[in-house]
Amino acid sequence: xxxxxxxxxxxxxxxxxxxxxxxxxxxxxxxxxxxxxxxxxxxxxxxxxxxxxxxxxxxxxxxxxxxxxxxxxxxxxxxxxxxxxxxxxxxxxxxxxxxxxxxxxxxxxxxxxxxxxxxxxxxxxxxxxxxxxxxxxxxxxxxxxxxxxxxxxxxxxxxxxxxxxxxxxxxxxxxxxxxxxxxxxxxxxxxxxxxxxxxxxxxxxxxxxxxxxxxxxxxxxxxxxxxxxxxxxxxxxxxxxxxxxxxxxxxxxxxxxxxxxxxxxxxxxxxxxxxxxxxxxxxxxxxxxxxxxxxxxxxxxxxxxxxxxxxxxxxxxxxxxxxxxxxxxxxxxxx
Amino acid sequence: xxxxxxxxxxxxxxxxxxxxxxxxxxxxxxxxxxxxxxxxxxxxxxxxxxxxxxxxxxxxxxxxxxxxxxxxxxxxxxxxxxxxxxxxxxxxxxxxxxxxxxxxxxxxxxxxxxxxxxxxxxxxxxxxxxxxxxxxxxxxxxxxxxxxxxxxxxxxxxxxxxxxxxxxxxxxxxxxxxxxxxxxxxxxxxxxxxxxxxxxxxxxxxxxxxxxxxxxxxxxxxxxxxxxxxxxxxxxxxxxxxxxxxxxxxxxxxxxxxxxxxxxxxxxxxxxxxxxxxxxxxxxxxxxxxxxxxxxxxxxxxxxxxxxxxxxxxxxxxxxxxxxxxxxxxxxxxxxxxxxxxxxxxxxxxxx
Numbered sequence: 001x002x003x004x005x006x007x008x009x010x011x012x013x014x015x016x017x018x019x020x021x022x023x024x025x026x027x028x029x030x031x032x033x034x035x036x037x038x039x040x041x042x043x044x045x046x047x048x049x050x051x052x053x054x055x056x057x058x059x060x061x062x063x064x065x066x067x068x069x070x071x072x073x074x075x076x077x078x079x080x081x082x083x084x085x086x087x088x089x090x091x092x093x094x095x096x097x098x099x100x101x102x103x104x105x106x107x108x109x110x111x112x113x114x115x116x117x118x119x120x121x122x123x124x125x126x127x128x129x130x131x132x133x134x135x136x137x138x139x140x141x142x143x144x145x146x147x148x149x150x151x152x153x154x155x156x157x158x159x160x161x162x163x164x165x166x167x168x169x170x171x172x173x174x175x176x177x178x179x180x181x182x183x184x185x186x187x188x189x190x191x192x193x194x195x196x197x198x199x200x201x202x203x204x205x206x207x208x209x210x211x212x213x214x215x216x217x218x219x220x221x222x223x224x225x226x227x228x229x230x231x232x233x234x235x236x237x238x239x240x241x242x243x244x245x246x247x248x249x250x251x252x253x254x255x256x257x258x259x260x261x262x263x264x265x266x267x268x269x270x271x272x273x274x275x276x277x278x279x280x281x282x283x284x285x286x287x288x289x290x291x292x293x294x295x296x297x298x299x300x301x302x303x304x305x306x307x308x309x310x311x312x313x314x315x316x317x318x319x320x321x322x323x324x325x326x327x328x329x330x331x332x333x334x335x
Numbered sequence: 336x337x338x339x340x341x342x343x344x345x346x347x348x349x350x351x352x353x354x355x356x357x358x359x360x361x362x363x364x365x366x367x368x369x370x371x372x373x374x375x376x377x378x379x380x381x382x383x384x385x386x387x388x389x390x391x392x393x394x395x396x397x398x399x400x401x402x403x404x405x406x407x408x409x410x411x412x413x414x415x416x417x418x419x420x421x422x423x424x425x426x427x428x429x430x431x432x433x434x435x436x437x438x439x440x441x442x443x444x445x446x447x448x449x450x451x452x453x454x455x456x457x458x459x460x461x462x463x464x465x466x467x468x469x470x471x472x473x474x475x476x477x478x479x480x481x482x483x484x485x486x487x488x489x490x491x492x493x494x495x496x497x498x499x500x501x502x503x504x505x506x507x508x509x510x511x512x513x514x515x516x517x518x519x520x521x522x523x524x525x526x527x528x529x530x531x532x533x534x535x536x537x538x539x540x541x542x543x544x545x546x547x548x549x550x551x552x553x554x555x556x557x558x559x560x561x562x563x564x565x566x567x568x569x570x571x572x573x574x575x576x577x578x579x580x581x582x583x584x585x586x587x588x589x590x591x592x593x594x595x596x597x598x599x600x601x602x603x604x605x606x607x608x609x610x611x612x613x614x615x616x617x618x619x620x621x622x623x624x625x626x627x628x629x630x631x632x633x634x635x636x637x638x639x640x641x642x643x644x645x646x647x648x649x650x651x652x653x654x655x656x657x658x659x660x661x662x663x664x665x666x667x668x669x670x671x672x673x674x675x676x677x678x679x680x681x682x683x684x685x686x687x
Binding site for chain 1: 515522523526527531614618625641648649655656667671674
């Protein structure tokens with residue numbers, strides 16, 4: 001198992017390098033000039049100097065290697081310095097955003113809490129809702145609960161978040177006026193009333209994403225439970241005289257959780273991607289909104305770094321899912 | 336399940352499951368009169384799935400509405416009637432007092448404090464363009480994008496899946512390629528590609544066609560991976576079957592092996608991923624339009640209409656609700672069709 005993990009870890013390094021290369025070349029090949037917004041009165045030689053100041057003067061392979069070094073060497077050093085107060089990264093060039101002229105990672109670090117609060121919370125809630133629904137609707141297949149559960153999950157799965165979010169805003173902000181339609185990220189929680197306000201502004205984005213995630217996971221949970229409920233070992237457990245509760249919640253549930261856990265792990269990076277839309281709907285200034293504004297402002301280092309961070313998340317959680325599968329299911333040990 | 340030819344084997348299997356009296360099960364199968372195309376069996380199973388049938392009806396209705404709509408509703412989607420701007424949809428009549436509702440429906444022009452008209456049943460936008468006409472032409476674009484992107488994804492996915500499954504030499508390479516695509520962050524990349532290549536393509540092919548080509552290409556090229564994986568798995572299993580061995584032993588060349596023996600047998604997973612692909616493509620296109628990186632405002636799609644409507648959310652919520660409802664309905668019905676198809680094409684469930 002350890003061997004497998006190490007092998008996969010080593011294998012993910014070239015994958016990440018290829019992905020970063022793909023992203024880099026995509027941005028490189030694209031027509032579009034970061035100097036396009038500079039006024040025409042600026043003489044060409046000054047423009048050329050401005051390009052060089054942005055690091056655009058050199059050929060692409062040198063810039064690619066430089067970006068790799070900045071991302072994989074300098075940024076971890078900065079993090080290390082920040083944690084331990086050392087000085088490894090002093091006067092080394094970091095990845096600089098063209099929009100704000102500040103290091104990209106600093107902005108990313110500022111934005112992560114908002115995304116994690118809203119998106120992470122909604123994923124956790126979605127999973128917590130989905131698991132019991134999946135278990136019950138599989139155990140009572142074709143009952144009314146199952147019918148309603150599958151219908152609701154089908155709706156949650158089909159209605160795009162940009163519509164369900166807007167619909168919630170129409171109902172609860174415009175018509176009823178219960179919740180604010182815009183997420184205020186400057187809000188600080190320091191007493192009960194501000195906590196209530198924080199809850200109020202989180203309810204809508206969290207429930208939109210939670211519904212979407214719960215819909216997908218409950219479908220998996222139901223299918224997985226149904227696969228297991230007809231197995232021979234369930235009959236054996238019942239024949240041994242175990243109570244129904246033990247059979248379902250211990251024997252069947254534990255075995256059905258194996259594929260579901262990996263699906264949950266695989267879903268985490270997708271949540272960050274899907275959050276782009278929800279953050280746009282509720283004006284949460286998290287990572288997704290950062291990406292959109294960077295795209296609109298042609299801020300290539302920011303776009304590149306953010307896209308690459310999403311790619312890292314996907315690769316890491318794929319690895320986590322594979323390892324979890326091996327840990328949870330002794331029949332699969334990869335060796 | 337009215338056909339006795341279908342009922343007979345299904346009764347037999349259930350009897351066989353209840354008691355292991357196998358010989359009883361043989362007789363009715365031979366009694367079957369005429370051989371039937373297997374797709375009739377699929378259709379019979381599909382019919383028993385109520386949601387799928389409803390989904391199919393709903394989807395066909397939407398398609399018919401969108402295709403034949405321009406013949407019945409002759410207003411142009413881009414015609415600007417500035418005097419009729421910001422007309423509410425006719426449903427807004429329900430917001431009036433009880434007594435006024437009926438007269439509002441009969442004679443909307445005289446409704447108090449409400450600008451409604453049967454000339455624009457779904458209202459108009461801020462420039463006075465008719466929303467019903469825009470919904471119809473938007474639906475055409477949305478469905479066209481969905482189906483073309485799905486077709487592209489299917490062709491690429493099936494091609495790669497069959498090649499990887501059938502030719503052992505290509506397997507490793509193509510599957511690593513698929514894994515690489517699966518590891519790409521798709522939505523951010525879609526946004527980036529569209530931002531970067533939108534203007535050159537629009538300049539090359541014209542404003543509407545350029546963005547159509549770009550969006551279809553981009554969605555198709557980022558959603559073939561699941562199909563490829565499923566098809567490869569099925570091809571790998573098929574390759575071990577006797578009929579493939581038999582076909583090979585009489586010297587069938589690879590090209591004909593694939594087209595005559597392999598492809599027809601992997602049709603069912605392809606069909607299921609086709610339906611899911613349509614749903615995925617419709618959602619992705621509307622999401623891109625919603626983020627402002629899809630079609631321009633003068634070529635409406637459902638996603639674009641929804642995006643334009645969010646600016647007027649407070650006064651005119653219907654501008655958001657109608658396109659949203661239609662996107663959701665289309666996707667929901669397609670997903671139900673996919674569910675029904677999956678059940679119908681699964682030989683373990685069929686005939687039960």
